[in-house]
Amino acid sequence: MAESLQDWAVGALQALAHDTRLSVFRMLVQAGAKGLMAGEIAQKLAVPPSTMSHHLASLERAGLAASERESRVIRYRADYGGMRRLLAFLMEDCCQGDPLVCADILEIAACGR
Amino acid sequence: MAESLQDWAVGALQALAHDTRLSVFRMLVQAGAKGLMAGEIAQKLAVPPSTMSHHLASLERAGLAASERESRVIRYRADYGGMRRLLAFLMEDCCQGDPLVCADILEIAACGR
């Protein structure tokens, strides 16, 4: 317990700050609700299963992904709540509300459209 | 050269994935256009000058901060362009545009208001 939001955010950023994990996270974000199976992810990125397992566990511990067993397969999904918390934390009190400085950051939130 | 956007994003996330640097970045984001002086930052966070200098250099190399000398002082500012690029990269093709899944991420982009 006793973990501040800042501590959590550092953990989340640490999880994303790795080539393989960032690719995995983006794959999951783009996959949406149906997610992806662990083996599928490992194969697509050509990473050994045990290595990928560590990376997936990192993302899950960080609150950026969630897993669910489906018989022999484990399905991973992006945790959009965690993603939202992280982005919100980074943008908190952004540049004192000066639209000249950071207003265009709004546009990126069009969420893929 | 030959650095992909993904490689850049990993570097930016790495820069943010540290307690001190994340605090610095948020201070800069909140400070807006007037920025903060290197010494001021080091003092506020109670970190030795040489250590802080490394952290500031990391943020600058990552494209998340910019520095400018003003006589004997060096002023650091958040690089909102880098911030925007990073957030955009994370949200690209977010959950295939399904508003049920990630629409509320829009709200956080109110940029502190």
Place this chain on the structure above:
DNA sequence: TCTATATTTCGATATTTCTCGAATTATAGA
């Protein structure tokens, strides 16, 4: 129960990052 498949956990090495005092560089003022 026996076998095959999917995934994770263990363990040990290799690599990278963090930290901060000491030395260095840059600027301003007397």
Place this chain on the structure above:
DNA sequence: TCTATAATTCGAGAAATATCGAAATATAGA
């Protein structure tokens, strides 16, 4: 030019992370 101040770069030991094969666990089907 001499001194004081602000900040950076150097250097090296300490600490944290990454990697992946081997072993272990969980599930399904024969």
